[in-house]
Amino acid sequence: MKTGEGWLAIWPVVAFFLGGLATQVAGWINHRRQRAEKAEDAMAEVRRRREEFELAHLVDCNELMRQARTRLGEYSTALRNYHNARADDQLTSEVGQAFTDSCIAFETAHANLASQVGFIFDDEVRRLVQAGAEQLVSTYERLLFSDDVEDERLDVDGPLNEAYVALSSRVRIIYAGRAA
Numbered sequence: 001m002k003t004g005e006g007w008l009a010i011w012p013v014v015a016f017f018l019g020g021l022a023t024q025v026a027g028w029i030n031h032r033r034q035r036a037e038k039a040e041d042a043m044a045e046v047r048r049r050r051e052e053f054e055l056a057h058l059v060d061c062n063e064l065m066r067q068a069r070t071r072l073g074e075y076s077t078a079l080r081n082y083h084n085a086r087a088d089d090q091l092t093s094e095v096g097q098a099f100t101d102s103c104i105a106f107e108t109a110h111a112n113l114a115s116q117v118g119f120i121f122d123d124e125v126r127r128l129v130q131a132g133a134e135q136l137v138s139t140y141e142r143l144l145f146s147d148d149v150e151d152e153r154l155d156v157d158g159p160l161n162e163a164y165v166a167l168s169s170r171v172r173i174i175y176a177g178r179a180a
Helices: 003-087 093-117 123-144 157-179
Strands: none
Touching: 003 093, 003 123, 003 157, 093 123, 123 157
């Protein structure tokens, strides 16, 4: 056997092993790429679910703030009617019941709002919504314990408007991020 002929017999074996090695390396690279894509898809899904959760709670908080504000206005009217009827010695059970119902309606609306505030992820938005909710309660209490109901104003629009602006701004930011 000549010296060159031995190498000719070995090349197919070497090529076979190199081909197998190349196949293994390509498979490993594909596997890593697929794992990275799956991880990226999983992160995108987590991000999407987080945004949906946050959006739902931002919209809920906005609606609950509006309901609490409306119930505070109804409470103010019922309280004024109650005081006027009592002063005119015309207090009826209907007037008393309307006042009691308005108290319960406001307190329920405020409790519903307070239970949702903690689900707001953005710290500044949460702080502003809490400030609006606290302003509603302090106005409610101020009205309840005031002697001169006619002179009292529902001075809650400043903190509530700041909270409404913060909520709507956060919703726009989330939707802008989705569009990008």
